[in-house]
Amino acid sequence: MPRNRRPRDREEKRAEIVTAARALFLDEGYEAVSMTRIARAAGVVSNTVYWYFGDKDGILIAVLDEVMADALERSGELQPLEPVERLLWVLTELERMSTLVTTVHARSEESASIREWHERFHALTDALLRLEFAALGVPEDGVDELATIAVYVLEGLLMHPVEPARKRAVLAAVLRGATSTAVS
Amino acid sequence: MPRNRRPRDREEKRAEIVTAARALFLDEGYEAVSMTRIARAAGVVSNTVYWYFGDKDGILIAVLDEVMADALERSGELQPLEPVERLLWVLTELERMSTLVTTVHARSEESASIREWHERFHALTDALLRLEFAALGVPEDGVDELATIAVYVLEGLLMHPVEPARKRAVLAAVLRGATSTAVS
DNA sequence: ACCTGAACACCGTTCAAGT
DNA sequence: ACCTGAACACCGTTCAAGT
Numbered sequence A, B: 001m002p003r004n005r006r007p008r009d010r011e012e013k014r015a016e017i018v019t020a021a022r023a024l025f026l027d028e029g030y031e032a033v034s035m036t037r038i039a040r041a042a043g044v045v046s047n048t049v050y051w052y053f054g055d056k057d058g059i060l061i062a063v064l065d066e067v068m069a070d071a072l073e074r075s076g077e078l079q080p081l082e083p084v085e086r087l088l089w090v091l092t093e094l095e096r097m098s099t100l101v102t103t104v105h106a107r108s109e110e111s112a113s114i115r116e117w118h119e120r121f122h123a124l125t126d127a128l129l130r131l132e133f134a135a136l137g138v139p140e141d142g143v144d145e146l147a148t149i150a151v152y153v154l155e156g157l158l159m160h161p162v163e164p165a166r167k168r169a170v171l172a173a174v175l176r177g178a179t180s181t182a183v184s
Numbered sequence C, D: 001a002c003c004t005g006a007a008c009a010c011c012g013t014t015c016a017a018g019t
Helices: A007-028 A035-041 A046-053 A056-078 A083-095 A098-108 A112-135 A140-159 A164-179 B007-028 B035-041 B046-053 B056-078 B083-095 B098-108 B112-135 B140-159 B164-179
Strands: none
Touching: A007 A035, A007 A046, A007 A056, A007 A098, A035 A046, A046 A056, A056 A083, A056 A098, A056 A112, A083 A098, A083 A140, A083 A164, A098 A112, A098 A140, A098 B098, A112 A140, A140 A164, A140 B140, A140 B164, A164 B140, A164 B164, B007 B035, B007 B046, B007 B056, B007 B098, B035 B046, B046 B056, B056 B083, B056 B098, B056 B112, B083 B098, B083 B140, B083 B164, B098 B112, B098 B140, B112 B140, B140 B164
């Protein structure tokens, strides 16, 4: 046991726990994965996880942040597509974490920290979608509602089993409703 | 202990458990309420609840059915209103069970019986909304997508804290997008 | 058929103790 | 500062036993 543990070690151990938790959450679901399982997968004992993250919601937030950071990094690919394809890209991206979407909603009812994360996430996606719609020529006084509609539709498509063709059709209908009010 | 218990008794005891569970679920949430609490509130011991309902999801389904039946009964008030008000009425009605909406999504991932209930619920609301939009003159080939959008928006408004005025504005925007494609 | 006491395996979390 | 062994109170669920 080295006396002067480098700060680097702490980051590494933390990252290992997050990586383990992320994989387990994504393919078994938050509720189904116990602290003991996460700890075992990361090669520590469950109390250690508490030392790093405080509680189970703390790990969830760390996992959510990591997943979001990865998605933002990939958003470079996004530029040259046209509107429907852009929304489909976002949807596909979110589907990587679709199990976590339901979990965030469920935990938001009880955990203040998850609720805060959830609100920040919605503020971000709302702002991005408002920019999209403004660029499409939607008049300014209708942009807010349309962005909200788009967010809820994306969430709905995420949380319910829907065939790919239908996803495209529903998103196209959202855009049609939006652009029909545009001055162009 | 009467030897020939009337079948009536069974219904009554069952109803008492459902009533107790319903009240507890609605103001504390499904996860937060234990089988022991439900049983105590209904004046029995927890095993008895298993005898009547099989498992915790069984009680949830019974509660959902009761809540839905009450809502359908109240839907008589619904007739004379105009479109936005009708959607707002549905939203207000669903808000009585807003905590349960998140629960149904969460449990659907693990429980086949809850998933089945969830699908039936969506089929029903989808059919009702298709009728609404058809009556508004939306052309038949766009009705499906608009009904889906409306369902997801209602769900979104349910699951996120939104001010009343904004709810009306968002629902009005959905209808505007719909009727702009109408032949009328 | 209906209801219970007692137990089972597990959960998230805490805390005193070690290095 | 970092990590653990052992315990705590609780959970959904089961089962043999009673009437």
